Amino acid sequence: MTDLPTSPFPALLVGLPILLATLSLFFSARVKALVGLTGCLLTAGLALIAFFEVTQRGTVIHILGGWEPPLGILLRMDSLAAVFIAMTAVVGFFISLYAWRYFRAQAATTGGFPLFWPLWLFLWAGLNGLFLSNDLFNLFVTIEVIGICAVALAVLSGKTGALFAGLRYLLAAIAGSMAYLFGVALLYGSTGTLDLGLLGQVLEPGTTTTFSLLVITLGLMIKMAGFPFHFWLPPAHSSALAPVSALLSALVVKGAFYILLRLWMEVFGVSITYAAGQLIGLAGAVAVIWGSWQAFMQTSLKLIVAHSSVAQLGYLLMIFPLLILAPGVTADSAEWLSPTWTAGVYQVIAHAFAKASFFLSAGLIIMALGHDRIESLRDLVGNMRITAMAISIAGVSLIGLPPSGGFMAKWMLLKGIFMSGQWWWAPVVLAGSLLTAGYVFMLLRLAFAPAREIGTFRPVPKSLEVLALLLALGSFLIVLPADYLIQFLESSEVFGSGIESILKGGAYGND
Structure with a gap:
């Protein structure tokens, strides 16, 4: 399997939402929501780019740290994984836009639930990691x-x-x-x-x-x-x-x-x-x-x-x-x-x-x-x-x-x-x-x-x-x-x- 073409996208699909979710924790509620929404849009775009890469190159892999299995961690993105990741990206994109406006409309009475954004980004990273x-x-x-x-x-x-x-x-x-x-x-x-x-x-x-x-x-x-x-x-x-x-x-x-x-x-x-x-x-x-x-x-x-x-x-x-x-x-x-x-x-x-x-x-x-x-x-x-x-x-x-x-x-x-x-x-x-x-x-x-x-x-x-x-x-x-x-x-x-x-x-x- 290690002779398959390599790509950075599998690692980015997991790392990017984790990074932005972690960063959002250090900001105020309003900035947290802005960073969270930005992270969702970037993750969705990255997922669709990765999907189209698989359509062109076939199954791609990423070996973390250069350590091959069974000692290392290998991320694999074949066509089935790509479809699940793309589905998550499209549906997650629309839900994220909805959540942004939905929480803003209720911010005066609920505070806007700012923890939604880091939790959702960590969840998205987990889903991408699972598929890969x-x-x-x-x-x-x-x-x-x-x-x-x-x-x-x-x-x-x-x-x-x-x-x-x-x-x-x-x-x-x-x-x-x-x-x-x-x-x-x-x-x-x-x-x-x-x-x-x-x-x-x-x-x-x-x-x-x-x-x-x-x-x-x-x-x-x-x-x-x-x-x-x-x-x-x-x-x-x-x-x-x-x-x-x-x-x-x-x-x-x-x-x-x-x-x-x-x-x-x-x-x-x-x-x-x-x-x-x-x-x-x-x-x-x-x-x-x-x-x-x-x-x-x-x-x-x-x-x-x-x-x-x-x-x-x-x-x-x-x-x-x-x-x-x-x-x-x-x-x-x-x-x-x-x-x-x-x-x-x-x-x-x-x-x-x-x-x-x-x-x-x-x-x-x-x-x-x-x-x-x-x-x-x-x-x-x-x-x-x-x-x-x-x-x-x-x-x-x-x-x-x-x-x-x-x-x-x-x-x-x-x-x-x-x-x-x-x-x-x-x-x-x-x-x-x-x-x-x-x-x-x-x-x-x-x-x-x-x-x-x-x-x-x-x-x-x-x-x-x-x-x-x-x-x-x-x-x-x-x-x-x-x-x-x-x-x-x-x-x-x-x-x-x-x-x-x-x-x-x-x-x-x-x-």
Whole structure:
């Protein structure tokens, strides 16, 4: 791997936000926000430049200090990592602009929450580091940075509900970290290395490997709020400040999913069985139905959106049974692998744009009404047209209606399901879309209904409404470069691959 082209961008993507976050701590609240916003804009621009470099040069690496693995730290940016980094940059850019104006509008009563900016920059550095890391311990460090910053952001408002939800989030994060670290320790004790590339070569089937897979998967499922470990997500996401809710739902939970996907496909192929893929797919299927139903039953807008995240994350888990091939099926003959990978990537991106827009719109409604009870959404169209449009467009993407990114994800998932012959997952996808349509159209019905009181909506900054709308539109615009994006992702070592399982384990295979 060290013969790949080198680039300074992987190191800069981690170092720059850390540097600016640290600098911002030494300034006053107003300057802290200015430095923070500048850091966000620079990090987003740097991420997009790095993305385009990978499109031209292919996978690039950076060896910190010149020490090669296994002694040194190697950062790797392939096409899959580049897509996740670019998604974080674009969504993070719009959330940062929103947060700047949102906190300024409330500075007189709240002080503007200046600690948001260093925490968000540290979190962004952690996300970039996670996508770039190439060994298990560095992945642990990055998910710890992400977890600490995410919990701190979740309790930033200081309200009682946020503090209780943040404590639950913290305990879940600690449990997930301990499970992950225990599995890493077992692997290091049995192989003597933590480098992902080397582990994929030396790892052998056995009790230690299987147990390591189990506890690491358990830890990451807790981190990403995968069913049945989703208990912390709805209260944490719904009680946080609007920009924080958007960050947590759109970006933070995707980090654990990214690690889970990488490890299952690159490291643990020798121990993953067909039944294991079906089991994690079942967890995803239950999450889709349960999360959608819970969202339908809520009376608070942010709780609806938070429970919806549980369901949408379930679709990501449902790609695993399609990637783990049945005994006797080879990766070369599994034509459904590419559509399945496309479904997973588009679900990640579409959900990030749509859910960020939804939470930012909810923040505007709270700003206008003082609360987010859905019965007060009557005549939203007459008072906040742009916000109503953002909710409508984001909702259409979550449902999976054309021509949205959500439609692309669910269509490709159904294509992979039927091509693989695993038809039993199809009713779950369709039922999830119908339930999502139920709570989205419930909100839209209220938005178009006549108001019972006159003058209940306070004015909100139009710029904030426009930013939420642009994110919602992004969940549609991502469909336009679909062919280019899929061709770009095919250059990744992981994209389009599957695991050829055998009765007692598996073997890694490429499409």
